[in-house]
Amino acid sequence: MPSMTEPKLISGNSNRPLANSIARRMSMHRGVNVGLVDARVERFNDQEIFVEVFENVRGEDMFIIQSTSNPANDNLMELLIMSDALRRSSAARITAVIPYFGYARQDRRAKARTPISAKLVANLLTEAGVERVLTLDLHAAQIQGFFDIPVDNLYASPIFALDIEHHFKGKMGDIMIVSPDVGGVARARELAKRINAPLAIVDKRREKPGEVAEMTVIGNVTGKTCIIVDDICDTAGTLCKAAEVLMQNGAAEVHAYITHGVMSGPAVERVQASVMKSLVLTDSIEPTDPVRKAKNIRIVPTAPMFAQAILNIWSGTSVSSLFETETLGPIYEGMYSRG
Structure with a gap:
């Protein structure tokens, strides 16, 4: 009862x-x-x-x-x-x-x-x-x-699906969901299924924590609007590097949807200087003033x-x-x- x-x-x-x-x-x-x-x-x-x-x-x-x-x-x-x-x-x-x-x-x-x-x-x-x-x-x-x-x-994927369908209306056929590493494939696949989009993977190899030695794109992203999906954005180094690699592999534009915006150290500056058109975060962590003021960062409510x-x-x-x-x-x- x-x-x-x-x-x-x-x-x-x-x-x-x-x-x-x-x-x-x-x-x-x-x-x-x-x-x-x-x-x-x-x-x-x-x-x-x-x-x-x-x-x-x-x-x-x-x-x-x-x-x-x-x-x-x-x-x-x-x-x-x-x-x-x-x-x-x-x-x-x-x-x-x-x-x-x-x-x-x-x-x-x-x-x-x-x-x-x-x-x-x-x-x-x-x-x-x-x-x-x-x-x-x-x-x-x-x-x-x-x-x-x-x-x-x-x-967060149901909220992200609603947001993507709203903000990319008329362009859903060009969307490609991207996992920034092999470990996040299940999370990215879940969102890709919700919006009926294909999936690509950025395979990264680390020499030591905080450093990415090499990145390879698995999947054809040529001409696609790529949306990187992950659970945590900490220093944004991997995220920004993945966006660069996707653009080098022919992506039309790159966006990112991240659940938890830890955004430590130089994260905001990196995102602002990156090739990403937008970074969408939830408010699971209270956004700092630099995050709120960043022109290419947007917050969705939980x-x-x-x-x-x-x-x-x-x-x-x-x-x-x-x-x-x-x-x-x-x-x-x-x-x-x-x-």
């Missing part, structure tokens, strides 16, 4: 604009005001994190909205301490809504004597009292198996999808229904018209 109380949202400091947007969307769906629980999440002089919740949460279905993006350790500790505070305040259930799951790239032992930090983070969340996780485009799907609690992994997913979890209905473009279409109505 679904709970009779309203779902309650609380947010850390990692992405307050997204948390506020999710609350607004849920208020529209519910017809009642769904605000963020009044709390303070701050630091003492020695940078210890302190959380105080000012509202009664006993018996409530709580959703903590917190990306573990840069500064990853601070934001992760905020999430853990908020969960502990809610558990000790007798919340009925605690769901961690983590739009960007940090440490996800450390999902296996690539070398001897290295950690599997994603598993450690999963253990920490569970020990802190989190009973369910809602996230977006995990870097590796098997991370769901690191948890002994339910994990709902949403996908709040409508997260709001609906939270309501589905709260009411005990299917979250996997949000994997379909047809289901998300009405949720994003007004933003992407199919007319």
Whole structure:
């Protein structure tokens, strides 16, 4: 039976604009005001994190909205301490809504004597009292198996499909979806199937982390509007190099759709100076001022999808229904018209 109380949202400091947007969307769906629980999440002089919740949460279905993006350790500790505070305040259930799951790239032992930090983070969340996780485009799907609690992994590809059909209307026959490496083929293929587009691959070979030695295009991209699809854009070195290689292989133009815009170091400058016509990011990580001001970077919102997913979890209905473009279409109505 679904709970009779309203779902309650609380947010850390990692992405307050997204948390506020999710609350607004849920208020529209519910017809009642769904605000963020009044709390303070701050630091003492020695940078210890302190959380105080000012509202009664006993018996409530709580959703903590917190990306573990840069500064990853601070934001992760905020999430853990908020969960502990809610558990000790007798919340009925605690769901961690983590739009960007940090440490996800450390999902296996690539070398001897290295950690599997994603598993450690999963253990920490569970020990802190989190009973369910809602996230977006995990870097590796098997991370769901690191948890002994339910994990709902949403996908950005239905949103990207809506955006591509809207912005490339009349040119869909020229679209070529491109995976920037062999490891991302499954993600790129998923989007290609949604929009009925062919798939190409950029095979890259690294000499060491952060450096790309060689790139080869697998597939004929001549005259195509190439759309690179990936889950994370960090320093944008690989992305910009892949765009150059595609243009050298005859692509008409290159765009990119990336779920998580980490955008560290020289990323924004690289994107602005690159041959890419546009880079589309979601707001799973709060965009910095340089990202917002960049002329060829655009942000698509995830709040409508997260709001609906939270309501589905709260009411005990299917979250996997949000994997379909047809289901998300009405949720994003007004933003992407199919007319």
